[in-house]
Amino acid sequence: MPLHKTTQSIAAVSRILMRSRMAEIVVMAPAAVLAGHWFGAEGLVIVAVAVLPVALLGQGRDQLRAKAPGGHHLDDVTGLPPRQSIIAALGQAFDLGRISGRKSACLIVSLDETQRLLNDFGQSAHDHVLQKTGERIAGLLRETDLLARLEGDRFALALTPTLRMDLESAIQISVRLKKATAEPIRIDALTYYPSTSVGFCLASRSPLQSGASMLSAAELALEDARRNGPGAIRAYSPEIQHAAHLRDSLRERVGDALDSGEIIAYFQPQLSTDTGEVTGFEALARWNHPERGVLAPAEFMPTIMSNGLSERLSEVMLVNALAALRHWDRTDQRVATVAVNFSREELSNPSLVAKLKWELDRFDIAPNRLAVEILESVVADARNDMVVQNIGALAQMGCMIDLDDFGTGHASIANIRRFAVDRIKIDKTFVAKVDSDPSQQKIVSAVLSMAERLGIATVAEGVESIGEHAILSQLGCSFVQGFAIAHPMPIGDTQAWLHRHRAKLQSTPRMNRRTG
Numbered sequence: 001m002p003l004h005k006t007t008q009s010i011a012a013v014s015r016i017l018m019r020s021r022m023a024e025i026v027v028m029a030p031a032a033v034l035a036g037h038w039f040g041a042e043g044l045v046i047v048a049v050a051v052l053p054v055a056l057l058g059q060g061r062d063q064l065r066a067k068a069p070g071g072h073h074l075d076d077v078t079g080l081p082p083r084q085s086i087i088a089a090l091g092q093a094f095d096l097g098r099i100s101g102r103k104s105a106c107l108i109v110s111l112d113e114t115q116r117l118l119n120d121f122g123q124s125a126h127d128h129v130l131q132k133t134g135e136r137i138a139g140l141l142r143e144t145d146l147l148a149r150l151e152g153d154r155f156a157l158a159l160t161p162t163l164r165m166d167l168e169s170a171i172q173i174s175v176r177l178k179k180a181t182a183e184p185i186r187i188d189a190l191t192y193y194p195s196t197s198v199g200f201c202l203a204s205r206s207p208l209q210s211g212a213s214m215l216s217a218a219e220l221a222l223e224d225a226r227r228n229g230p231g232a233i234r235a236y237s238p239e240i241q242h243a244a245h246l247r248d249s250l251r252e253r254v255g256d257a258l259d260s261g262e263i264i265a266y267f268q269p270q271l272s273t274d275t276g277e278v279t280g281f282e283a284l285a286r287w288n289h290p291e292r293g294v295l296a297p298a299e300f301m302p303t304i305m306s307n308g309l310s311e312r313l314s315e316v317m318l319v320n321a322l323a324a325l326r327h328w329d330r331t332d333q334r335v336a337t338v339a340v341n342f343s344r345e346e347l348s349n350p351s352l353v354a355k356l357k358w359e360l361d362r363f364d365i366a367p368n369r370l371a372v373e374i375l376e377s378v379v380a381d382a383r384n385d386m387v388v389q390n391i392g393a394l395a396q397m398g399c400m401i402d403l404d405d406f407g408t409g410h411a412s413i414a415n416i417r418r419f420a421v422d423r424i425k426i427d428k429t430f431v432a433k434v435d436s437d438p439s440q441q442k443i444v445s446a447v448l449s450m451a452e453r454l455g456i457a458t459v460a461e462g463v464e465s466i467g468e469h470a471i472l473s474q475l476g477c478s479f480v481q482g483f484a485i486a487h488p489m490p491i492g493d494t495q496a497w498l499h500r501h502r503a504k505l506q507s508t509p510r511m512n513r514r515t516g
Contacts, residue, residue: 428462
């Protein structure tokens with residue numbers, strides 16, 4: 001071995017030993033002395049490479065002591081070491097990899113939908129689930145792996161460097177972790193079914209050769225998994241890093257975009273399946289970004305929510321929607337209603353009803369022309385007295401109440417009646433391929449039958465083909481909207497579209513509902 005290479009290797013070994021525990025140094029000392037005597041510097045390196053994988057990161061299951069490595073306090077709930085310990089372990093893994101050729105990985109496991117767990121079962125149950133999840137993850141690890149708890153409901157793993165740690169290996173480990181953490185957990189007399197998402201970064205793909213960099217990369221991968229979850233697995237890649245930079249840039253200026261009018265309402269028409277006439281529009285948020293063009297909600301809504309701007313967005317959408325109704329009235333466009341989604345935060349505002357009355361008066365719009373869209377998940381979880389009061393007051397004012405994304409939030413029939421729901425919006429996941437998939441037809445038919453018996457109208461979202469439109473009409477759905485009819489459009493384009501649509505109606509046979 002060349003002298004300068006040997007010197008570098010000895011220096012690397014020395015750095016690792018200095019960070020290792022004294023017990024491991026004592027154990028390795030005799031072998032190191034003999035190797036140095038018999039084989040010189042190269043022998044020392046050979047012994048280090050052979051023994052260090054066992055010595056390093058051998059802190060996995062014996063972490064549950066008074067303090068974690070480096071003197072950091074253990075987590076009160078799980079008894080696991082904190083973030084600093086995982087960073088140190090990953091740093092040691094990089095050092096070992098430089099002299100042994102072995103590779104490590106960092107994985108982060110996150111519990112999904114823990115807010116619902118807190119709401120349904122309370123803090124004690126939440127802590128119990130965290131403890132059980134940590135135990136299940138630890139049960140899959142080797143003695144030399146390290147498990148730590150990060151902030152929130154996340155667990156980080158530093159895997160002992162091995163000769164084979166590639167993408168396939170990391171995915172297999174992630175799948176095993178998901179399976180182990182998905183086992184049901186008993187909470188008193190009830191059963192909770194957890195779900196987890198996993199993000200990971202291979203040492204070979206870390207942006208920088210440091211523990212902090214690899215952990216940050218794994219966190220970005222987890223963030224991407226959670227956006228595509230629940231229950232997703234994602235590996236870190238430069239593309240994920242680039243997307244994160246774009247989100248950061250949006251986060252920095254989303255508030256200004258709301259105030260400056262860059263974020264506005266686009267409008268998607270809703271048609272009657274009886275007549276084909278336009279019965280209203282739904283207001284949908286779009287960001288006219290000066291550099292990136294028109295952005296759909298999926299690209300900026302998480303930023304809106306994380307910045308606490310949901311209520312501000314609802315205000316912008318309401319003003320845009322009422323201004324659109326006034327514009328259609330003044331241009332004799334005969335648009336009956338406009339639908340606006342109200343966030344949970346806005347429905348929790350004690351001043352909501354007074355504010356809405358003032359806006360309706362300002363634009364001279366009757367309350368029955370505003371359809372208030374409320375997510376089914378909000379209705380299903382409506383324990384907040386103010387939310388209940390506001391929905392009831394809006395209904396009493398004469399506003400239409402639309403239950404959005406029906407079929408995804410587990411709202412009971414009792415809640416549908418309790419909140420005086422006027423229309424059920426059938427989620428697009430049930431509408432897709434309804435013209436060719438018998439199981440989809442059965443689901444939609446069941447929803448339509450229930451709505452008919454309750455005296456509630458129905459709106460099918462996400463209609464993307466003429467066939468879907470036709471079968472929904474035959475099954476008895478009241479209204480449809482989706483790309484098959486029109487994409488969302490700015491207010492300036494609605495007048496021309498309405499003229500084209502009404503001209504087309506004059507030459508198109510009316511769809512008939514199925515009889516018998």
